Amino acid sequence: MRGPQVEAAAGLPPRVTVYEVGPRDGLQNEKGHVTTAVKAEFVRRLVAAGLPIVETTSFVPVSWVPQLGDAAELLADLGPEGLGRNRPVLVPNEKGLDRALEAGVQAVAVFGSATETFARNNLGRSVDESIEMFRPVVARAREAGLWVRGYVSMCFGDPWEGDVPVGQVVDVAVRLNDLGLDQLCLGDTIGVGTTGHVHRLIEALDARGIGVEHLGVHFHDTYGQALTNTLAAVADGVTVVDSSAGGLGGCPFAKSATGNLATEDLVWALDGAGVETGVDLDALVGTSVWMAEQLGRPSPSRVVAALAGA
Ligand code: MG
Numbered sequence: 001m002r003g004p005q006v007e008a009a010a011g012l013p014p015r016v017t018v019y020e021v022g023p024r025d026g027l028q029n030e031k032g033h034v035t036t037a038v039k040a041e042f043v044r045r046l047v048a049a050g051l052p053i054v055e056t057t058s059f060v061p062v063s064w065v066p067q068l069g070d071a072a073e074l075l076a077d078l079g080p081e082g083l084g085r086n087r088p089v090l091v092p093n094e095k096g097l098d099r100a101l102e103a104g105v106q107a108v109a110v111f112g113s114a115t116e117t118f119a120r121n122n123l124g125r126s127v128d129e130s131i132e133m134f135r136p137v138v139a140r141a142r143e144a145g146l147w148v149r150g151y152v153s154m155c156f157g158d159p160w161e162g163d164v165p166v167g168q169v170v171d172v173a174v175r176l177n178d179l180g181l182d183q184l185c186l187g188d189t190i191g192v193g194t195t196g197h198v199h200r201l202i203e204a205l206d207a208r209g210i211g212v213e214h215l216g217v218h219f220h221d222t223y224g225q226a227l228t229n230t231l232a233a234v235a236d237g238v239t240v241v242d243s244s245a246g247g248l249g250g251c252p253f254a255k256s257a258t259g260n261l262a263t264e265d266l267v268w269a270l271d272g273a274g275v276e277t278g279v280d281l282d283a284l285v286g287t288s289v290w291m292a293e294q295l296g297r298p299s300p301s302r303v304v305a306a307l308a309g310a
Pocket of ligand 1: 218220249260
């Protein structure tokens, strides 16, 4: 197996932190049953491949996401490797936070929406109500010394509402951030964003006091824009980037559609540009090939496809 020829790209930061979401965002979309043991092995392999942050699971009600109903069992199986400030879990409300705290979690993420329709569909609440739901979650998490991330979904478009004004995204982001977040993550949940839009939003957030050092970005590849948009954000100075090993997390409505940005595709691009990630691409591809075997279908990642047989 080989990596790209390294030719440093101008204007990129020397190092980027890959925030791996495969075990959570990837597996929450899986139709087939994945055992807790396989999930634990997946997390261990990702950590061994050098992923600095791995979002492991989600303490949402089992009825919302049955695929991640084994969150407590998974963390018990992982032991100390599943805990720490670089092993965040999703929590929607105080009940989820209670379960996460009970499991010994030290980092959590709440997930808000830039649009009313998605807030209703995803959380059963308006944007205002969901921010009020997160308020005690963030306050209590911080009191307990936890690291807290907040996602904003639908930052670049919404399947029901269409275009989402940049000002609307910024307003929600500022309100969510004011709860006391350590990191704000901009999500292109349906993958419709393009590079100019990425620059606009980052610039608009900066003008409201949320600088690039406070941001993460989370792009989806539905329209083939995930890597381009991610590199646009990195060129603007964002140094925390979400991706999913093997591109796990396909759209539940279209069997072959790609979902999250594949970590391998991201690491190939960053390696080639001379941007350090600490990720061992060989070990990561091996992990995704192994995971694809567990799931019974090939990884949608182009880099995994290219390197797996190389
Ligand atoms: Mg995602």
